[in-house]
Amino acid sequence: MKRTLFSSEHEMFRESVAAFAERELVPFHAQWEEQKQVPREAWRKAGEAGLLCPDTPEDYGGFGADWLYNVVVIEELAKRGLSGPGFMVHSEMVAPYIRAWGGEEIKRRWLPKMATGEAIGAVAMTEPGAGSDLKEIRARAVRDGDDYVINGQKTYISNGQNCDFVLLACKTDPAAKARGVSIILVEADRPGFVRGRNLDKIGLKAQDTSELFFEDVRVPAANLLGEEGRGFAMLMTKLAHERLTQAIRSICVAEAAIEWTVAYTSERKAFGGTIADFQNTQFVLAQLAAETTALRVFTDWCIARHLEGELDPVDAAKVKLTVTDLHNKVVNECLQFFGGYGYMVEYPIARAFIDARITRIAGGAAEVMKQIIARDLFDRGRGGSKA
Missing domain, CATH: 1.10.540.10 (Acyl-CoA dehydrogenase/oxidase, N-terminal domain)
Structure with a gap:
């Protein structure tokens, strides 16, 4: 295309x-x-x-x-x-x-x-007891003169082992719920900043992902990003961008997986021909190619909207939900055509299959995307405006 x-x-x-x-x-x-x-x-x-x-x-x-x-x-x-x-x-x-x-x-x-x-930078949002619902985070930053003193724990932090600093989502006013969340830059060489283990994941194996601990970490108040208590709003502002980037990556993997499968099935011999000669192979790949082309168009449309500053949270949720679902579908169905080779991690399709699962979780779980889309549908149905 x-x-x-x-x-x-x-x-x-x-x-x-x-x-x-x-x-x-x-x-x-x-x-x-x-x-x-x-x-x-x-x-x-x-x-x-x-x-x-x-x-x-x-x-x-x-x-x-x-x-x-x-x-x-x-x-x-x-x-x-x-x-x-x-x-x-x-x-x-x-x-x-x-x-x-x-x-x-x-x-x-x-x-x-x-x-x-x-x-190297990282973002520390998720905690053992708070994932998609960031209002429930418990990491705390207490103002002490010209500093903040930070205590808490984060988990599933990408770049956590390598990072030189993290942007930490924490509570500066626990009683204020979402309005009590702030974002503070915390340098990794500060006393009390402790890296936990490099987590053993089922996929994205080369990307370091860590637990992080903050034990009376003292940072200057100037490390606050934006205004105190505005962290949740700031996070919501940037989530559309993050979700679009997830979709961009996923649509590319889907396209690549189809290309790998066409090449493999065209060469792999079976029953006097190639796997590509079977109608089932052709029909499955044709369907996947059609769906991928359609969502490539939607993804590019969202990219264009984002460049104009017009990508709203609902369309970002739609593209993230549909493209990551397709990503998982494509690698699953394409892997089948590789037979036993598809189970070997030395093959790109096997690694793509393993790595795909996180896309329905990272950047907001699929269920959260559906909730955003459904809320917009019913709000507009009652005469409200689009989010």
Whole structure:
């Protein structure tokens, strides 16, 4: 399908990203999966190649590029099954929060290093007792003079082992529920910041994911992003962006999985022909290709809306829900055509199958997306306006 979003400059950048990925990431990814971590040297090389935070303004060490350059990076890594490097969290979650709400000192200290890969960022939202419902977080930051003193625990934190700092969602006013949530930047070298174990996941094996503990961690009040008590609203503002990036990655994996399966079934011999000769193979892949094309169009439409600042939470929920569901469906049905080979993790389809499951959880569970969409349906049915 011919896409109209990208200019010739974007496509030149795509070629550069693809070459970098084939040279510096693909050959080492299996090793990183065994180690459950991507070495910092790979981050620095990615920074040198322009893969990190390309839309950060030049004044803060970036290229000042439009967000489509970020999309190119997401797509080129996704289609190669490179689920390990936590570049997306770093570039699509951490950097936007700092650019939008960080003080000038925070921006100048961290954004240039994020662009070069010298510093790695993480976002610490989820807790053992609070996932999708962020109003229930219990990590606490208490103001003490010019500092905050932080105590609490976080879990499932991507880049948690590698990070130089986290953007911590915490309660500055526990009685205020959602209005008591704030976001504070916490440097990883502060006393009381403790990294727990590198969690053993069923997928995304190369992406380090950690428990983090905060034991009387003292940080300057200037590390607060935005205003105290505005953290929940800030998180809601950026969730549409995060959900769209999940969809972008998922649609690319679906497209790649279909390509891998067409190539494999066209060569694999069975019963005097190839697997591709069977009508069942052709019909299943035709159906998957049609559904994938349809959701590619929707995804690109959402990208265009986002570029104009017009992607609302409901459409972000719709694209995240439908594309991640399709992602899981495609890798499941395509794997079947690989037979026993599909059960071997050395094959991309097997790794894609394993990695796919998180997409229905991360960035908001599928059930939460349905709740957002349903609320909008019934609100509009009663004469309300779209969220």
